[in-house]
Amino acid sequence: MSNNRSTTVSRRTVLKGAGAAGTAGMLTTAGCLTGGEGGSGGGGGDGNTLEVLHGWTGGDGAEAADALFGAFEEEHPDIDLDENPIGGGGNQNLDQTVANRLQSNDPPSSFAGWPGANLEQYEGALGDIESEVWDEGGLKEAHAQEAVELCQSEAGFSAVPIGSHRMNDLFYNVEVLEQAGVDPESLTSVDALIDALDAVATETDATPFAMSLETWCILQTWAVTMLSEQGYDAYMSFIEGDGDEGAVRSTFETLGEILGNYINADAASVDFTEVNQDIMSGNAAFIHQGNWVAGAYINEGLEYGTEWGAIRFPGTDGMYGLHIDSFIYPGDNPSPEESAAFLRFAGGETAQVQFNQYKGSIPTRQEVPTDDFNAYLTDTIEDFQNADQKPPTLAHGLAVDQSTQSDLEGVLNDTFADPYDVDGATNGFMNTV
Known part of the structure; x- marks a missing residue:
């Protein structure tokens, strides 16, 4: 997606221009120069280079990363920052690069990743930053308790949250819904949503449900369909390994109805950023994604409430589908002092405002001024604070460990990619958890 980027040519812009294809090799070489006593100097030459890996290379992510790292450089001009963005594959390229670096005993200073169960895959490779970051920065009291708990690994406090996305939003194009005669506020159940998808299909030329x-x-x-139809308790029982087969089966039946009848013809060949363009252009009515898509709308200058809108996925009012982004601290750190300074900054007010206003996410730090956030994000901040339930995301590392998540995705790839095998998918999900 295009975005309103600064025309200033910075180190960050040059690094992004290097492209994802050559980044892994470049990082392996660069890693030999950044660690321990032989590290390159920062500022006055008495420090090590701070190397940070992340996957925010386009659209809302690039804008947010530029704001974040630009603010860090302004606050810490004495630290030599080496920001390495690795795009592509829904963070798969980033995750693979991180894994390779850790296995080669060549860790970066920090890397972006999900906290929670996702941290289990790095057992033995992470460090504890409780005293240097969490205690010194006062983060335990400043951040929401859920975020504090999710940033702890077997090593101790190994991550710092940078923001939270809500996972139970349903976004829509205002004009398309008006043409279809659909009132989004009337959608209180999945059955009502399916009726609305029928209306879009009948009354407009738009795709009812944009999907990758x-x-x-x-x-x-x-996951959001299960929360909608079966409720919070059934969802939590499933991810904890005690799910009800009937609830899992019913969820697959409903999802199969939606995917089999109402999505775009090219769904198997496009990614979520491409299909989200259909919402912005008026070629699609609804999309379910994390509210990173709101970051794209915000950065494209689309007006909330007039051109696009969002409701809670029908049946999930009172819930905040919890997703958290964080920066993670490798144990054998090449620049421990610089890394601690960066992580204290990431958990602070300036970073949380600068990053999240562009990313379409919200601070996990509480009592942050909302002056720089638009109406949608301000509402989301209030919902986060007042939600009755915060079910952790299944697809982004909080609810289950990386291996289980990969197995669930394997079941979907094998059984639920048209034709939609409800029996096979149900058995696969039950066996996996």
Whole structure:
């Protein structure tokens, strides 16, 4: 997606221009220069280079990363920052690069990733930053308790949250819904949503439900459908390994009805950023995604309430589908002092405002001024504070560990990518958890 980027040519812009294809090799070489006593100097030459890996290379992510790292450089001009963005594959390229670096005993200073169960895959490779970051920065009291708990690994406090996305939003194009005669506020159940999809199909030329059939997209849509139809308790029982087969089956039946009748013809060949363009252009009515898509609308200058809108996915009012982004601290750190300074900054007010206003996410830090956030994000901040339930995301590392998530995606890839095998998918999900 295009975005309103600064025309100033910075180190960050040059690094992004290097492209994802050559980044992994470049990082391996660069890693030999950044660690320990032989690290390159920062500022006055008495420090090590701070190397940070992340996957925010386009659209809302690039804008947010530029704001974040630009603010860090302004606050810490004495630290030599080496920001390395690695795009592509829904963070798969980033995750693979991180894994390779850790296995080669060549860790970066920090890397972006999900906290929670996702941290289990790095057992033995992470460090504890409780005293240097969490205590010194006062983060335990400043951040929401859910975020504090999710940033702890077997090593101790190993991550710092940078923001939270809500996973139970349903976004829509205002004009398309008006043409279809659909009132989004009237959608209180999945049955009502399906009726609305029928109206869009009948009354307009737009795609009713914009979808990418990437397996993680299917998984997150399955999760929100289960929350909608079966409720919070059934969802939590499932991710904890004690799910009800009937609830899982019913969820697949409903999801199969939606995917089999109302999505775009090219769903198997497009990613979520491409299909989200159909919402912005008026070629589609609804899309379910995390509210990173709101970041795209915001950065494109589309007006909330007039051109696009959002409701809670029908049946999930009172819930905040919890997703958190964080920066993670490798244990054998090449620049521990610089890394601690960066992580204290990431958990602070300036970073949380600068990053999240562009990313379409919200601070996990509480009592942050909302002056720089638009009306949608301000409402989301209030919902986060007042939600009755905060079910953790299934598709983004909080609800289950990386291996289980990968197995669930494998089930979807094998059984639920048109034709939609409800029996096979149900058995696969039950066996996996």
